[in-house]
Structures are given as C-alpha cells and as structure tokens.
Amino acid sequence: MTETRLTLDEVMDLALAALGAAGADVTNANAIARTMWRAERDGAKSHGLFRAAGYCGAIRSGKANGRAAPTIASQEGAVIRMEGDNGFAPVAHMTGLPALAALAKTQGVAALAIRRCLHYAALWPEVETLTDQGLAAMAFTSSPPYVHMAGGRKRVFGTNPMAFGWPRPGKPPMIFDQASSLTARGEVMIAARDGHEAPQGAGVGPDGAPTTDPKAILSGAQSPFGDYKGAAIALMVDLLAGPLIGELTSLETGEQDVGEGPSIGGQLILAFAPERLGGADALAHGERLFEELLSEPGVRLPGGRRAAERSKTPEEGVLIPTSLYEEIRELT
Amino acid sequence: MTETRLTLDEVMDLALAALGAAGADVTNANAIARTMWRAERDGAKSHGLFRAAGYCGAIRSGKANGRAAPTIASQEGAVIRMEGDNGFAPVAHMTGLPALAALAKTQGVAALAIRRCLHYAALWPEVETLTDQGLAAMAFTSSPPYVHMAGGRKRVFGTNPMAFGWPRPGKPPMIFDQASSLTARGEVMIAARDGHEAPQGAGVGPDGAPTTDPKAILSGAQSPFGDYKGAAIALMVDLLAGPLIGELTSLETGEQDVGEGPSIGGQLILAFAPERLGGADALAHGERLFEELLSEPGVRLPGGRRAAERSKTPEEGVLIPTSLYEEIRELT
Numbered sequence: 140m141t142e143t144r145l146t147l148d149e150v151m152d153l154a155l156a157a158l159g160a161a162g163a164d165v166t167n168a169n170a171i172a173r174t175m176w177r178a179e180r181d182g183a184k185s186h187g188l189f190r191a192a193g194y195c196g197a198i199r200s201g202k203a204n205g206r207a208a209p210t211i212a213s214q215e216g217a218v219i220r221m222e223g224d225n226g227f228a229p230v231a232h233m234t235g236l237p238a239l240a241a242l243a244k245t246q247g248v249a250a251l252a253i254r255r256c257l258h259y260a261a262l263w264p265e266v267e268t269l270t271d272q273g274l275a276a277m278a279f280t281s282s283p284p285y286v287h288m289a290g291g292r293k294r295v296f297g298t299n300p301m302a303f304g305w306p307r308p309g310k311p312p313m314i315f316d317q318a319s320s321l322t323a324r325g326e327v328m329i330a331a332r333d334g335h336e337a338p339q340g341a342g343v344g345p346d347g348a349p350t351t352d353p354k355a356i357l358s359g360a361q362s363p364f365g366d367y368k369g370a371a372i373a374l375m376v377d378l379l380a381g382p383l384i385g386e387l388t389s390l391e392t393g394e395q396d397v398g399e400g401p402s403i404g405g406q407l408i409l410a411f412a413p414e415r416l417g418g419a420d421a422l423a424h425g426e427r428l429f430e431e432l433l434s435e436p437g438v439r440l441p442g443g444r445r446a447a448e449r450s451k452t453p454e455e456g457v458l459i460p461t462s463l464y465e466e467i468r469e470l471t
Numbered sequence: 472m473t474e475t476r477l478t479l480d481e482v483m484d485l486a487l488a489a490l491g492a493a494g495a496d497v498t499n500a501n502a503i504a505r506t507m508w509r510a511e512r513d514g515a516k517s518h519g520l521f522r523a524a525g526y527c528g529a530i531r532s533g534k535a536n537g538r539a540a541p542t543i544a545s546q547e548g549a550v551i552r553m554e555g556d557n558g559f560a561p562v563a564h565m566t567g568l569p570a571l572a573a574l575a576k577t578q579g580v581a582a583l584a585i586r587r588c589l590h591y592a593a594l595w596p597e598v599e600t601l602t603d604q605g606l607a608a609m610a611f612t613s614s615p616p617y618v619h620m621a622g623g624r625k626r627v628f629g630t631n632p633m634a635f636g637w638p639r640p641g642k643p644p645m646i647f648d649q650a651s652s653l654t655a656r657g658e659v660m661i662a663a664r665d666g667h668e669a670p671q672g673a674g675v676g677p678d679g680a681p682t683t684d685p686k687a688i689l690s691g692a693q694s695p696f697g698d699y700k701g702a703a704i705a706l707m708v709d710l711l712a713g714p715l716i717g718e719l720t721s722l723e724t725g726e727q728d729v730g731e732g733p734s735i736g737g738q739l740i741l742a743f744a745p746e747r748l749g750g751a752d753a754l755a756h757g758e759r760l761f762e763e764l765l766s767e768p769g770v771r772l773p774g775g776r777r778a779a780e781r782s783k784t785p786e787e788g789v790l791i792p793t794s795l796y797e798e799i800r801e802l803t
Contacts, residue, residue: 217549218579218748247550248741250580252748275715290769303707315703365697371647371773372704374764375635382756383607385749390763407748409580409741415550416584416739417717424714431722432706437622441703 142458150457151176153464154191156471161195163205170229174260179457182448185325186261188459191467193259194227197401203227203257211238217246220384223256228280228406231256232265236408240272243410251408252384258282259401262302263316263442265408270304270312273422275411278302278316281380283393283402286320287360288374289367292347294360297389298324299376304442305425306413311449313429315441319373320361327353327361379407474790482789483508485796486523488803493527495537502561506592511789514780517657518593520791523799525591526559529733535559535589543570549578552716555588560612560738563588564597568740572604575742583740584716590614591733594634595648595774597740602636602644605754607743610634610648613712615725615734618652619692620706621699624679626692629721630656631708636774637757638745643781645761647773651705652693659685659693711739 145153154172163171171194178186198205207226211219211234219238223231231253242249262278269276282297302316322341330337331353342356343349350356363369381388386405387395396402413421432438477485486504495503503526510518530537539558543551543566551570555563563585574581594610601608614629634648654673662669663685674688675681682688695701713720718737719727728734745753764770 216578216747217581220748246548246578248580248582249549250743250748275710288764288767288770290771291764291767293767295764295767303703305710313706315700315707317700317703321697364700365653367773368647368649368696369700371635371649374645374773375647377760378607378637378757382753382760383743383745383749385753385756388756388760388763390760411582411715413715415548416552416582417715421714421717424717424720425710428709428714428720428722431720432620432623432627435620435623435625435627438620439622441699441706 141461143461143464144456144458145464146456147176147180147453150179150188153467153471154188157191157195157467158198158205160471161198161205163198166233167205167207167226167230170233171227174229174264177264178261179459180449180452181445182452183261183445185323187457188463188467190259191470193400195470197257197259202403203401209234209253209256211235214238214242217242217249219249219251221251221253223253225255225403226257227401228253228256228258229260229264232268236265236268239408239410240269240274243274243412244415247415248409248411251410253406253408254384254386255403256406257401257403258406261316262300263304263314263445266302266304266314266316267312269408269410270306270314273306273308273413275306275413276304277409278406279376279379280406281377281387281389281392281404283396284389285324285361286363286373287343287370289363289370292343292345292360294393295390296363296370296373296377297392298361299373299380299389301372301376306422307426307429308422311442311446313440313442317364319363319369319376321364321369322361324361327356331357380405383407473793475793475796476788476790477796478788479508479512479785482511482520485799485803486520489523489527489799490530490537492803493530493537495530498565499537499539499558499562502565503559506561506596509596510593511791512781512784513777514784515593515777517655519789520795520799522591523802525732527802529589529591534735535733541566541585541588543567546570546574549574549581551581551583553583553585555585557587557735558589559733560585560588560590561592561596564600568597568600571740571742572601572606575601575606575744576747579747580741580743583742585738585740586716586718587735588738589733589735590738593648594632595636595646595777598634598636598646598648599644601740601742602638602646605638605640605745607638607745608636609741610738611708611711612738613709613719613721613724613736615728616721617656617693618695618705619675621695621702624675624692626725627722628695628702628705628709629724630693631705631712631721633704633708638754639758639761640754643774643778645772645774649696651695651701651708653696653701654693656693659688663689712737715739
C-alpha cells in the first residue's frame with residue numbers, strides 16, 4: 140500500500156473541499172472537517188479522512204442535511220434540548236457544547252440532549268471540548284443494531300459507545316471512548332475482507348453459536364464486551380440516547396435505516412463541574428490518583444495513545460493510503 | 472447445612488434487634504435493617520442478613536456511627552451535597568433520595584453527592600427508590616482496592632460497582648448493579664474457602680500472571696471485567712465517587728482502612744426525569760424496547776431475578792443458614 144503524507148493543514152483543506160463539493164455550507168463543512176482533522180491529528184484513523192466518503196455521500200443523497208442549522212429547542216433547569224436539523228452531530232456541538240459547559244458551571248451538573256442528528260464520529264472530541272473547560276463529562280450514542288443481548292443472538296443494540304472524560308490541568312485529559320461491543324464493527328469487516336479470524340468472543344453466527352469467523356459474525360451478531368455486563372451497558376446507552384431523550388432505539392434505527400453509513404438518531408452528553416461537587420481540590424486530587432496509577436510499569440491512562448500521536452503530527456503530518464487520498468480528491 | 476425459615480417480618484425484627492443491641496438509634500437501625508430486608512426479600516443473599524455482623528461490628532467498634540444524623544450541606548443548582556456523619560449510606564439516603572428526586576423533577580437532571588458514609592450494601596436499592604419515582608438513575612461507589620488496572624497487577628481499584636435503573640410503570644424496574652471486577656470479592660473468598668477454582672479471568676497472582684487459584688488472586692489482585700474496558704469503568708467510578716465529590720479514592724481508602732468490613736467513602740447518585748428530557752412518551756417508549764428484547768427466547772432484563780424472588784418471599788419467607796440465624800440472635 141502506498142501512502143501519501145499530508146500536513147494537518149492539508150488534511151483540513153482536503154476535508155473542507157470534499158464537503159463543500161458535496162453541498163455542505165461553510166458552517167457544516169467546518170464542523171465536520173474539524174472532527175476528521177482531530178481524528179487524524181490524534182492517530183484515530185478510523186474516524187479520520189477514512190470517513191470523508193461517508194460524510195459526503197450522506198450529504199449528496201440528502202440523508203444528511205449539509206446546511207443544517209441546529210437549534211436549542213429549550214433550556215430549562217439543568218437540561219438543554221437541541222434539534223439537530225438532520226445534520227451531523229459536530230454541527231450541533233458547535234452551539235450545544237458551549238451552552239452545556241456554561242450551564243454545568245452554574246448548575247454543577249447539566250445534560251445536553253441532541254435529537255435528529257447523525258453521529259458518524261468518535262465520542263471523545265465532544266468530551267474533550269468539555270474537559271478543556273475544566274469539566275468532567277460523559278457521552279452516549281446508539282446506532283443501527285449489530286450486537287446481541289446477553290442470552291440472545293438477535294441484533295438488538297448498536298455498538299453503543301460511551302465515553303467519559305476527566306480534565307487534567309496542563310496535560311491531555313483522561314478520556315475513554317469505548318464501544319459496548321467487544322470489537323469495533325470495522326474490525327470485523329476488515330477481518331472478513333482480509334480473511335483473518337475475528338478475536339475470541341467477538342460474536343456469534345446466525346445459529347447463535349460463538350464463532351471467530353468474521354463472515355458468520357457479520358450475518359449473525361457481534362457480542363458485547365464482558366458478557367452480560369457489557370450487554371447491560373449497551374442497554375443503558377440505548378435508553379439514554381434513545382427513549383430518555385425522545386429518540387430512536389438501535390432497533391428502530393435499524394428498521395428505518397439499514398446499511399453501514401451514517402444513521403440518524405440522538406446523543407446524550409452530561410457535564411459535571413468538579414469544583415461545584417468536590418471543591419477546589421477535585422482536579423488536583425484526580426492528579427494524585429493518576430500519578431499513583433502511572434507509577435506502575437505497564438500502565439497507561441485511557442487516551443494516552445491519542446495524546447502521544449498529537450505531540451507528533453503537527454510536525455510530522457499524517458500518512459494516509461494514496462488510494463484514499465485520490466478517492467477524496469475525486470470528491471472535491 | 473441446616474436452614475431456618477423466616478418471614479420477611481422476622482427478618483426485619485431480627486435485623487432491628489441486632490442493630491439496636493449494637494448501639495444504633497431507631498433511625499439508623501431502621502434504615503440499615505430495611506436495606507438487609509430488601510436484599511433478603513429479593514433473594515440477594517450476599518447483601519442480606521449475611522451482612523448483619525459486619526454492620527453491628529462496625530457500629531460497636533465505633534468505625535461506623537450508629538447514631539449518625541446525615542445532613543444536606545448544600546443544595547445549589549442541580550447538586551445536593553450531603554455529609555453522611557460517618558453513618559451507613561442508607562441513613563443518608565432517607566433524606567437524600569427524596570431531595571434528589573424532587574430536584575431532578577424540577578431540573579431535569581440532578582446529582583446527590585454523599586461524603587463520609589459507609590457503603591456496605593448493593594446499589595440497586597437506592598436506584599430503585601428513584602425508579603419508584605419515575606426517574607432514571609445511576610449510582611457509583613468505590614471501596615478498598617482489590618482490582619488491578621489494565622496492564623498492571625497492583626490493587627488500585629475497589630470492585631467499584633455502578634448501577635443504572637429505568638422505571639417501568641406497573642412493573643418492577645430494569646436495574647443493573649454490577650461490579651467493575653469480573654467477580655464479586657465474596658465469590659473469590661468462597662472459592663478459596665471451599666477449595667474451588669475461581670472463574671477464568673477472575674484475577675492475577677502476586678506475580679501478575681492470570682490464575683484461577685483463588686488464594687493466589689486474594690494475595691494478588693482481581694481483574695476487571697471485559698479487560699481494559701472494565702478497567703476504564705473502574706477508573707471512572709473511582710473518580711466519580713472520589714475526587715469529583717471530595718472523597719477518597721480506592722487507593723486512599725486502602726491506606727486508611729484495611730480489612731473486609733465496611734469502609735468509609737463517598738457515593739454519587741444521578742437522577743434523570745425522562746419526561747423532562749424526552750417528553751411524555753419516554754417511559755412507554757422504553758417499554759416498547761423491553762418488549763422487543765424480551766420477545767427473544769433466552770433473554771431477560773437485568774434485575775429480573777430479583778423481581779421473581781420478590782413475588783415469592785412475602786408468602787414463602789426466606790431461608791437462611793441456621794448458623795447465621797444463631798449468630799445474629801447472639802448479637803441481639
């Protein structure tokens with residue numbers, strides 16, 4: 140595979156050009172391109188330029204609104220409800236996250252419920268926008284169903300990720316962002332394409348029996364991580380990003396929207412003001428915990444790999460497959 | 472093993488007598504006894520009368536305040552901060568949970584942060600008190616360290632449970648309450664006592680190598696469920712029930728407080744008003760999801776086993792080991 144090296148500025152320009160050509164307005168193109176840019180900057184390739192064709196295709200087909208103007212439908216108590224206007228989630232985040240951060244700082248804890256958006260990215264970028272404000276944060280979203288329930292074999296849950304972040308003054312935040320499935324959907328698809336086995340526990344075939352055959356898993360169902368405990372997390376995410384905020388469950392998304400591309404649904408984001416809950420020492424206290432954890436050989440904090448990449452890519456740029464580069468160039 | 476059958480009233484009376492004899496006042500004894508009673512009623516034996524000696528011993532030794540008068544230190548925005556007065560958590564819940572429920576109904580989402588309490592029970596009782604009010608809820612607490620970090624072998628986290636509940640009008644709620652460790656601490660201890668193997672993945676020996684020898688795990692560390700993803704959950708729980716609310720981390724609890732009994736620390740409880748976030752259809756929507764899930768053979772919802780027991784024990788009573796019955800009688 141030949142690769143092409145791009146500077147981070149070139150990544151941004153390429154993404155902007157492709158989105159603009161697909162019909163996104165400047166606001167939408169900027170929000171989406173910056174999400175891909177952040178992923179490339181942090182070495183999170185599966186959410187970087189790899190997604191450009193998916194974003195552009197959904198805008199071209201009209202499934203996603205490339206001129207979305209998300210609105211804050213209500214702000215009452217500690218809850219902000221947004222309507223995403225069928226745009227990609229990062230567009231809603233542009234106005235929603237600053238409002239959520241301000242509300243969490245006055246209320247101590249606050250929730251942002253976004254309806255009618257397409258979430259086609261990782262969750263850590265929005266969490267990091269909040270940790271940058273000194274807030275702890277959680278985020279939840281669901282997707283079309285690929286994952287079975289504990290004791291079941293039917294696809295009922297999306298890979299239903301949840302993310303949690305904790306601010307570290309002067310350092311990259313601690314953020315984990317993990318699917319409720321054992322493996323990412325893409326990992327199973329790549330194993331099927333390349334003829335490799337999927338990891339033990341990755342899924343079941345159509346007969347419900349555990350298998351490492353990725354093709355059987357793709358026609359069966361992926362398994363939750365950690366057996367019934369991960370399935371419980373998947374169910375929680377389905378409820379939080381669905382019925383709790385008046386949005387679709389994974390099953391409903393699957394009925395309305397099949398295929399591997401972006402799908403419409405909801406997102407719940409929670410923000411916590413540590414100084415309001417725990418006092419002025421809260422973040423310094425977190426640091427003492429992290430120092431203890433990191434004093435053990437072999438231990439690193441979630442998000443550490445992204446932070447390491449981020450220290451290099453502004454100078455080194457990023458490598459993307461030349462075929463991907465050319466594919467995106469054709470979109471522009 | 473001979474067993475003794477008790478009615479649920481007898482369970483309550485026995486617990487009350489033991490706690491009273493240990494020096495608990497009526498309020499404290501009632502709150503704690505009712506927590507053991509709820510566990511016995513629901514077949515959750517490990518948190519039932521089995522814990523009576525632990526509660527009473529901690530009160531007798533002065534480690535726990537049997538005459539605790541927890542107070543609401545502040546209520547600002549969407550956050551209630553309580554001081555537990557070194558009492559057991561259920562005593563703080565008596566005033567804290569109604570206040571949290573009321574606040575969540577006005578704010579949409581609210582948090583209850585309890586400092587200086589001893590949490591020696593399951594988390595589902597407090598979550599269910601909130602689902603009984605039509606609220607969704609989460610709860611987090613930490614404990615002395617038994618569990619290693621991903622990539623590590625040192626004990627750094629408690630079994631750090633989290634619970635999530637969703638109300639089901641006219642039905643028992645959906646509630647999961649799960650440790651961040653693969654197995655409960657007690658399960659490893661019982662395996663060691665009885666000469667059985669611990670489950671695969673339950674822990675590592677002092678050398679850091681995975682083992683199913685329960686004695687090696689007890690001198691080494693328990694493993695998180697689901698590998699690094701469960702470890703991330705354990706870390707989140709440690710931050711939420713610790714630094715976020717001005718309380719001890721698991722490591723700090725371990726430094727100050729060794730042994731298997733109750734330990735002092737904090738608890739964070741979140742409550743969400745579905746109708747405020749998702750509109751009037753939220754709970755009916757949840758029911759449609761549960762119906763779909765339950766239509767698959769072999770699938771049950773978290774908490775279903777407790778609900779099944781609860782339908783029987785008011786008539787049938789509960790069986791406890793006669794030796795346990797006599798041990799508690801001696802406490803009275």
